[in-house]
Amino acid sequence: MASTYTSNTGIEKIGSGEQAGTWGNTTNNNLDIIDRALNGAVTLTITGNTTLTTSDGTLSNGQFKIIILAGSPSGAFNLTIDPNDQQKWYFIQNSSGQTATVKQGGGSGSTVAVATGLTAILFADGTGANANVTSIAPTDLVADPTPQLGGDLDT
Numbered sequence: 076m077a078s079t080y081t082s083n084t085g086i087e088k089i090g091s092g093e094q095a096g097t098w099g100n101t102t103n104n105n106l107d108i109i110d111r112a113l114n115g116a117v118t119l120t121i122t123g124n125t126t127l128t129t130s131d132g133t134l135s136n137g138q139f140k141i142i143i144l145a146g147s148p149s150g151a152f153n154l155t156i157d158p159n160d161q162q163k164w165y166f167i168q169n170s171s172g173q174t175a176t177v178k179q180g181g182g183s184g185s186t187v188a189v190a191t192g193l194t195a196i197l198f199a200d201g202t203g204a205n206a207n208v209t210s211i212a213p214t215d216l217v218a219d220p221t222p223q224l225g226g227d228l229d230t
Contacts, residue, residue, distance in 0.1 A: 078145045080131040083161045083201070084112045087132040100131070108138055116141035121171045121211045129161055140164065144171040144189075153178060156208070162201040164211075179206035 076090035078101075086105045089098055117139040119125060129137035137156065142165055144154070151174040156163055159180035169175050169189045177197055178186040182205035189195045196211040 078132075078150045083129075083163065085131040085133070085135070086130050089142055090200055104132065104134065106132055111138040112140060114141070115139040116143060118143040118145050121146035121148045121152060121173075121175075123148055124155070126157050127156045127163075127165075128157045129163075134214045137163070142168070144169045144175055145172050148173050151176065155179070156199045156206075160201050160203050161199075162198040163197075165197045165199070166194070167197060177208050179208050180204045182206070185209060 076092070078090045078093060079088045080086065081088065083120070086108050089103050094101055104117075111134070115138065117136055119136065119142060120145050127137035127142065128135050142154075144167065148171055152171075154167075154175045154177045156179040161181075165177075167177065167189055169191050172191050174191060175189045176186050177189060177195075177216055178184065179201070179204060181198040184200075184202070184207040186206040187195060187197055187208050187210045198209050198211050200207045200209075210212070
């Protein structure tokens, strides 16, 4: 039976009887992918539109949980999650000086704009060409010029 890969992180599931004498390398690579997916952070130097790619069985920038956007692009840019059929959670800190529009797929799915200086927790639903990206938590409350509280306040 040939190797297969997990749906969302590209971890290789070694086929029965495969990789005799070399399976340790694949296992170590898989553990590195798991480490990135659980709590890994990467700083990306942004110069323009950028793609977060998750490749099957290969270490790639789309496997990190925490994405720090740095650099100095000349204008707003797209941060595209690829492939468009994987569910992803990202914690994004935008320190690039420009607004990042996060999308997945090239269709009419929803996107999230993360302004410079803000952070966001995002979920990409992985539904294919028209995949959606949504913000799970509000943007950075410290930078919010008009925070609002609901209910009664006791002093």
